[in-house]
Amino acid sequence: MAVPLAFFALFFAYPVVAIVGRGLKEGGAWQFGRFGAVLSEPDVVQVLWFTVWQAAASTVLTLLIALPGAYVFARFDFPGKQLLRAVVAVPFVLPTVVVGTAFLALVGRGGLLDELWGVRLDTSVWAILLAHVFFNYAVVVRTVGGLWGQLDPRQEEAARVLGAGRFAAWRRVTLPALGPAVAAAALMVFLFTFTSFGVVQILGGPTFSTLEVEIYRQTADFLDLPTAAVLTLVQFAAVLGVLALHARAVRRRESALRLVDASRTAHRPRGGGQWALLWGTLAVITVLLLVPLVVLVERSFAGPDGYGTVFYTSLRSAAAADSTFAVAPLDALWNSLAYGAAATVIAVVVGGLAAAVLTLPRLRSGPSGRTPAISRFVRGFDALLMLPLGVSAVTVGFGFLISLDTPPLDLRASWWLVPLAQALVGVPFVVRTMLPVLRAVDSRLREAAAVLGASPWRVWREVDLPLVRRALLIAAGFAFAVSLGEFGATVFIARPDRPTLPVAVARLLGRAGETNYGQAMALSTILMVVCAGALLVLERLRPVDHSGEF
Amino acid sequence: MTTGDTSTRAPELLRLGGVTVRFTAAGRPALDAVDLDVAAQEIVCVLGPSGSGKSTLLRVVAGLQPADAGQVLLEGREQRGVPAHRRGVGLMFQDHQLFPQRDVEGNVAFGLRMRGASRADRERTVTELLDLVGLPGAQRRAVASLSGGEQQRVALARALAPRPRLLMLDEPLGQLDRGLRERLVVELRRLFRELGTTVLAVTHDQGEAFALADRVVVMQDGRIAQSGTPLEVWQRPASEFVARFLGFDNVVEATVQGEAAATPWGKVPVPDGTADGPCRLLVRPAGVRLTAAPDGLPATVAARTFRGTHVALLLHPAAGPQIEAACTLRDAPEVGERVGLAFAAPDVVVLDAGAPAG
Numbered sequence: 001m002a003v004p005l006a007f008f009a010l011f012f013a014y015p016v017v018a019i020v021g022r023g024l025k026e027g028g029a030w031q032f033g034r035f036g037a038v039l040s041e042p043d044v045v046q047v048l049w050f051t052v053w054q055a056a057a058s059t060v061l062t063l064l065i066a067l068p069g070a071y072v073f074a075r076f077d078f079p080g081k082q083l084l085r086a087v088v089a090v091p092f093v094l095p096t097v098v099v100g101t102a103f104l105a106l107v108g109r110g111g112l113l114d115e116l117w118g119v120r121l122d123t124s125v126w127a128i129l130l131a132h133v134f135f136n137y138a139v140v141v142r143t144v145g146g147l148w149g150q151l152d153p154r155q156e157e158a159a160r161v162l163g164a165g166r167f168a169a170w171r172r173v174t175l176p177a178l179g180p181a182v183a184a185a186a187l188m189v190f191l192f193t194f195t196s197f198g199v200v201q202i203l204g205g206p207t208f209s210t211l212e213v214e215i216y217r218q219t220a221d222f223l224d225l226p227t228a229a230v231l232t233l234v235q236f237a238a239v240l241g242v243l244a245l246h247a248r249a250v251r252r253r254e255s256a257l258r259l260v261d262a263s264r265t266a267h268r269p270r271g272g273g274q275w276a277l278l279w280g281t282l283a284v285i286t287v288l289l290l291v292p293l294v295v296l297v298e299r300s301f302a303g304p305d306g307y308g309t310v311f312y313t314s315l316r317s318a319a320a321a322d323s324t325f326a327v328a329p330l331d332a333l334w335n336s337l338a339y340g341a342a343a344t345v346i347a348v349v350v351g352g353l354a355a356a357v358l359t360l361p362r363l364r365s366g367p368s369g370r371t372p373a374i375s376r377f378v379r380g381f382d383a384l385l386m387l388p389l390g391v392s393a394v395t396v397g398f399g400f401l402i403s404l405d406t407p408p409l410d411l412r413a414s415w416w417l418v419p420l421a422q423a424l425v426g427v428p429f430v431v432r433t434m435l436p437v438l439r440a441v442d443s444r445l446r447e448a449a450a451v452l453g454a455s456p457w458r459v460w461r462e463v464d465l466p467l468v469r470r471a472l473l474i475a476a477g478f479a480f481a482v483s484l485g486e487f488g489a490t491v492f493i494a495r496p497d498r499p500t501l502p503v504a505v506a507r508l509l510g511r512a513g514e515t516n517y518g519q520a521m522a523l524s525t526i527l528m529v530v531c532a533g534a535l536l537v538l539e540r541l542r543p544v545d546h547s548g549e550f
Numbered sequence: 551m552t553t554g555d556t557s558t559r560a561p562e563l564l565r566l567g568g569v570t571v572r573f574t575a576a577g578r579p580a581l582d583a584v585d586l587d588v589a590a591q592e593i594v595c596v597l598g599p600s601g602s603g604k605s606t607l608l609r610v611v612a613g614l615q616p617a618d619a620g621q622v623l624l625e626g627r628e629q630r631g632v633p634a635h636r637r638g639v640g641l642m643f644q645d646h647q648l649f650p651q652r653d654v655e656g657n658v659a660f661g662l663r664m665r666g667a668s669r670a671d672r673e674r675t676v677t678e679l680l681d682l683v684g685l686p687g688a689q690r691r692a693v694a695s696l697s698g699g700e701q702q703r704v705a706l707a708r709a710l711a712p713r714p715r716l717l718m719l720d721e722p723l724g725q726l727d728r729g730l731r732e733r734l735v736v737e738l739r740r741l742f743r744e745l746g747t748t749v750l751a752v753t754h755d756q757g758e759a760f761a762l763a764d765r766v767v768v769m770q771d772g773r774i775a776q777s778g779t780p781l782e783v784w785q786r787p788a789s790e791f792v793a794r795f796l797g798f799d800n801v802v803e804a805t806v807q808g809e810a811a812a813t814p815w816g817k818v819p820v821p822d823g824t825a826d827g828p829c830r831l832l833v834r835p836a837g838v839r840l841t842a843a844p845d846g847l848p849a850t851v852a853a854r855t856f857r858g859t860h861v862a863l864l865l866h867p868a869a870g871p872q873i874e875a876a877c878t879l880r881d882a883p884e885v886g887e888r889v890g891l892a893f894a895a896p897d898v899v900v901l902d903a904g905a906p907a908g
Contacts, residue, residue: 447614448647450634453664453712458635462660466651 004354015399038230051210058132058193066140072281074148077266089138096198098524102292103131127203136189143185211235232395300521311522332504342419343483351430359438385431388424393488421489426479433475501527564588569620580606582772595763596752603772604752612641640714644721646705648693655689661712679707719751735761804831814870819895830901837897838875846890
């Protein structure tokens, strides 16, 4: 427990407190009066209201569209399923800036829909909502579908035999079992969309602005740290509120689930309804997820003299790009991979330890009745792990810069600064993915191993690990993908000569000119391919059948 | 350790002293100052209804549940602070808890692996144990493909493999069908005798307990109600709770005076040496004799149940609560018939007045 706590204290709490303190302290005294001043501005009220309702709408819309998808991926077998599963996850790891641009190219002025039918959505909130669904589809499919695939279908069959209709059986047996996973997914989607940054900045125009966009403007454009600090705290408080709600929702008793090998529960679709569901899901994925990606790729090849690879070849040399680039843009690829790998290791170790601590037998609610104090502490720790998702990445990045600059913690020049920040965002994914599965492991299996002479560490390795290996791989994949796509914090702390892919893309997009735009598209395409490749490798790393292996 | 010299007799293998476990601060404890000794190579069966604390008892000995008070001594050594994996005891769980991702061999060899046994040793032990439990050659079978009885055997082999100094069984035969259960109980007893295993088992099934155990311990509400050989417990239940738990329902208020006791059923003879005064009295069904109608306590046959070796009768006497009787099929009266009842002193038991009614 000490490791995750120390990690969060040092690389999360300290920087955030430092930057908030800088904004709210003047002459050594706290200036809390600024809250009232800032929060009474009509603009701020408007931003707050929009932030909340677009997040709620995005969450509901994502769940509606993605839950059938989760079912399809969990229960159906069809050709190309693995590839499609990886493709679905790609949007999630794309830099927000790129997604915004891709949607602009699709539904904006002169975009694909405009050219074809004269339809434009960039002035409405629908562009933002659709982009959020595009982003978070994978969160629901992975979190919910991952567990769904491992639920024993015979439980539902038992209910059917007892007289429950198909839907009633699903509602009474499967849905409660999925409840924690659905809640976790919904919470994640809400937090992401609540703190949405790049998408809203590009698609929202002057009309729509979320808290995070406002914090960025105040910090980077106006250098108005006091207002930014107030908004950061407001966002922080709102996130705390959401997490408290979540804790309340999942306080229901954790039940041990019958988990089975996911590959045995999937089957080919049977009957018209199931085929329709499969094709419907494929259609949704195509329209919502693939079309923006295809438009992105198309643009990366659409050079000034017709289609070609001119943007790609120009990425290799620093000279071809602007002089502001000290290195060839392609070097960003290697930087990103190295940072991403390091961040994944940190996130998996910290997140895995945290998840293991949260499921330790003596901390679990059980017949041995843990004391209320411990129980509260566990829930608090659980919520703490989620905070990095809700705190402005801009604040964290800026906080890193101004707080980790004094010995012994002078990390500004350290290579590790970027992976540490990225791991911070990855840890919640690891914890959220691992917890439902770890909690579903029957604690008496652990006891059986302990009585047979396995030390706690050995129990974890021999009992938990084989059962959660799949979840662990998924978690690692998520952490890696999130690290690759992380933008808000990295943009502050990545050194100019060591940009990551998203940072390089943003720099290219920030400059005028068709070449820069095309190069940004090409670099985004490369990032997309790298992420898809990484995810596909993870998909292939299925847990081997362990029978008889020592 | 078992030498003939009584002066250096080995200490009890397991000794519980005043073990208390509370799940809630208020309310009654799950285990209430339990004292229990188990000698080396002894087979002790803890018998009690569900919720009487018997599974908690096993968990305390295994180190899975800390005791709030009292001592657990294994071979004379205090076990407080010793984690489960260092106690060297075996525990067979009620629903087996076989590791689903391992095959039969992986399950049975698990404990040996934890103790660092060599591969050859493990393979040999697994082969021996699978032969012993009647599943030769099952090494590579998947756990999911085993029937209930086979899982039972694998779970037993897994618990035996590390040669635990004490083997604990939680409802060892609970989920099996009757025929299999009766066969396995005999096999288990033979097996434990052969191996010289010390066994502490818990069950709610008296038949299982009596067939398996050298000594039966009856638990009630976290306390030990009675301890003795199966015969002793059967013949002389210590309290009304024990009597009723064993299925004896002919219990009445009585006042002993001399060789007989005054009861709602009239005079009932009591065994020699019974102290005078008020008490609760048990008449075992076998001690209820049917006589011709004019003699004895008049009663009507309310029901008769064929039990294979005998017929159980439910009788409504003219006075007092209903009475159960046992008789042979040939002597059994029809339902509705009027009979007379007499009581035989050897089957009359004076129950401990101090114990509360169950």
